[in-house]
Amino acid sequence: xxxxxxxxxxxDWFSRGGITLQPNLVNTPVVYMQRNQVPQAxxxxxxxxxxxxxxxxxxxxxxxxxxxxxxxxxFKTSDEAAFLIFLRxxxxxxxxxxxxxxxxAPRRWLRTGAxxxxxxxxxxxxxxxxxxxxxxxxxxxxxDVTCAPDLNARDIELHxxxxxDKKISSVQVDGKKWDNFNAENATVTLPTHAGRxxxxxxxx
Numbered sequence: 001x002x003x004x005x006x007x008x009x010x011x012d013w014f015s016r017g018g019i020t021l022q023p024n025l026v027n028t029p030v031v032y033m034q035r036n037q038v039p040q041a042x043x044x045x046x047x048x049x050x051x052x053x054x055x056x057x058x059x060x061x062x063x064x065x066x067x068x069x070x071x072x073x074x075f076k077t078s079d080e081a082a083f084l085i086f087l088r089x090x091x092x093x094x095x096x097x098x099x100x101x102x103x104x105a106p107r108r109w110l111r112t113g114a115x116x117x118x119x120x121x122x123x124x125x126x127x128x129x130x131x132x133x134x135x136x137x138x139x140x141x142x143x144d145v146t147c148a149p150d151l152n153a154r155d156i157e158l159h160x161x162x163x164x165d166k167k168i169s170s171v172q173v174d175g176k177k178w179d180n181f182n183a184e185n186a187t188v189t190l191p192t193h194a195g196r197x198x199x200x201x202x203x204x
């Protein structure tokens with residue numbers, strides 16, 4: 001390999017952020033998300049986008065022999081599809097018999113005024129949708145989770161990591177107190193029966 005190549009893992013594994021010649025064919029973001037290492041998952045996702053995407057033709061290259069140099073065919077379906085899968089799994093991810101929502105989202109997506117919305121996402125367990133609207137300047141956020149009749153996961157884990165170090169202090173579901181949350185992990189666990197549930201989440 002040439003000195004500028006990204007194909008020398010013994011030398012470049014750290015300085016290159018753990019990406020390879022074909023970063024969209026390595027499931028690094030997914031592995032990090034399974035470990036609940038969200039900052040590392042985002043680094044892998046952003047690095048893959050930065051080296052693979054070409055704005056002038058709006059396409060992903062097949063591989064990246066060195067930074068700034070694309071190789072192989074452009075408009076590479078498998079690599080473009082893999083990146084979209086990584087992005088999808090940041091928002092909706094199956095984990096064993098549980099469905100994780102918003103599990104790899106950047107913290108800034110929960111800044112005050114931000115809205116994250118997914119509609120009728122197909123999963124291995126059926127269809128799911130959710131909407132999160134942040135009001136963290138007031139110490140809370142609102143969310144809606146909509147389960148389709150075909151959804152058969154064991155439960156749902158909604159991740160609500162704030163843009164600062166605040167912890168969840170209380171949760172209401174459809175106006176009633178809800179105790180099934182983890183303040184340390186910023187997650188709320190919900191049942192999967194069909195219908196829409198409204199969450200009001202307070203932070204301290």
